[in-house]
Amino acid sequence: MSVLEVRDVTKQFGKLVAVNGVSLAVEAGELRAIIGPNGAGKTTFFNLISGFFPPTAGTIVFDGKDITAIPEHRRVALGMARTFQVTEIFPELTVRENLRVPVEVAAGKRLSPWMSKADKAKAAARIEELMEMGGLGGKGDRLVGELSHGDQRATEIMMSIALKPRLLLLDEPTAGMGDQETYHITRLIRRLHREEKLTIVLIEHDMRVVFHLADRIMVLAEGAVLAEGTPAEIGSNELVQAAYLGKAA
C-alpha cells in the first residue's frame, strides 16, 4: 500500500499556477527524489503535502487517510515529518534541548506539567541515541546556532526522526554544503533509509546525491510532472536531459 498518495493536486497563487495537477504515489520503504529546475514548484508541492497551505484542488491521502484539509501539526501527529530548505531549528538552544522537544512530543507529553524519573531517563536515553545516529555525539551541550551548517542540518533531520515518522520529507538537505558535509548528510539519509527502513521523499539539486540515494525519481517542470522512473530511466530520458540535466551539466 502507498504511504503517500497525492492525486491531481493543483496550487494557484492568484494567476500563477505553481503546481498543476501533480500526482504521486510513494510506497512504504521507498526513497523518492523530486528534481526539477528552479521555479518548477518542488517546494510548493512539499508545502502542500506537509500542510503548510491547502491545495486549490486535488486530494492528499496519507496512510489511507484523506489529510487534504487537516492542519500541519495533526499531520505530524499522524507520522509525517519534514525539514526545510533553510534549516529550521532552535538556534539559541543546545543540541540536546533541540532534540528534547520532539522526543517529548512523540512520547505524548506536550501538555504535561511534569515527568516521572523513569520517563525522564527514557527521554534522555532516546536523545543520546538520536545524537549518536546523527553524528552529533559529544555536541549535546553546544548551542545549535554555533554549529557548522552540516551539523545544524543533521540536528534538524534528527529532530524529525525523533518524532518516529512514517514519512520523512527533506527539502534540499544538502543545499549550500561543501563536499565533506554533503557526504556526511548523504550517508545519514542513506542509513535512515536502509537501516531504519524509513520512507523518504526528498527534493535535491545535487545530482550525485539524487542518483546515489533515490529508488525512484520524479521530475517537475513548470509545475507539472515531466517524467517519472528509476534513476536509470530518468538518466536516459531525453526530455529530462533537454529540460534539466542538460542545462545543469
Place this chain on the structure above:
Amino acid sequence: MNAALKDQQANAIVWALLLTMPWWMGAVGGYTELAIRVVVLGLAAMSLNFLLGFTGVLSFGHAAYFGLGAYGVGMTIKYLVASTPLGIVVGVATGALAAMIVGALIVKLRGVYFAMVTIAFGQVFFFIAFRWNEFTGGDDGLTGWKRQAIDLGFTKLDILGSDTLFYYFVLAVFAASVAVMAILIRSPFGRTLVAIRENERRARFLGIPVDQHIWISFVISCFFVSLAGTLYALLSNFTDPRALRWDQSGNFVIMAVLGGMRSFWGPLIGAAIFVVLQDWVSSHTENWMSVIGVFFMLIVLFFPRGVLGMLRRRATA
C-alpha cells in the same frame, strides 16, 4: 561555573532577601508597604514574563486582568462576603475567565497585532470600571472595604492590623505562584513554549498545536497577574480604574524588560527597581516617570538582556 549550581545560588540569595525584607527595608530608608509593593508587582511582572519571556508573546493588556483581580476581591468583600480568601478566589476566577475568552478570540494573531488587540481589550475593561459608577465607584475608585483577618480555625491571621504579617501572607502567595510557574517552565509543556518562542514554524512542524499552547500560556499568565491584582487591592484597601489602564500594562512590560525577560527572576528585579525608583524620585519631583523612562532607555540600549542579564555577563566574563 556549573549552571545548575549558579541557579541554586541565585534562588538562595533571592529567597534570603525576600524572607528578611521587613527587617532591613527600614534600615535602607524603605517601609513595609514598599516591600509589599515590590513583591506584588514582582509577581505581576513575572506572570507577564511567563508569556513574554518564555513563550515569546507580547501582551500590552495585562493590566486588564490585574484590575479584574483587584475589583473582584474588592467587590466581593464590599458587596458579598467579608472574606479575604473568598475575595481572592473570585478575583482570580474573574480574571482567568476573562483571559480564557479574550485569549480564544486573539490567539491566532502574532507580534504587534496581538499586542495591539490586547491593549484594545484592556481598554474595554478600563472603560467599564470607569463608567459603571454606582457599582465600581467610577473614577474615584472602589472604597469602603478593607482586607479581612484570615481565620485558619486554630488561629486568626490579623493581616489588617499587622503590615508585617500581611507582608508574609503576600510572600507566601508569591512563593506558591512562582513555584508553580518555575515547575511549568521546566516541564515538557514549558519546553514547547520555549520552542514556540525560538522558532514557531519548527514548533508547528514538530506537531505542536501552537495556537492552543499560546492560549494556555496566556491564561496561566493572566491567572497569576489577576492574583497579583487581588493582592495589590488588598494592600491599599482600594482600587481604581488606573489598575487596569494601558499604562499599567506598559509598566509591567517595562519591569520585565528592565530586569531581564530571559531570566526567571529578572522581572522581580525590574519591579524592585521600578517601585523603589518611583517611590524615591516621586518624593523629589512629579515627573518621576521621565526618570524611569530615561533609565529604561539606557538599559534597553546598552543592556538588552536587562539588569540581570548585565550582571550575569559580568559574572561569566
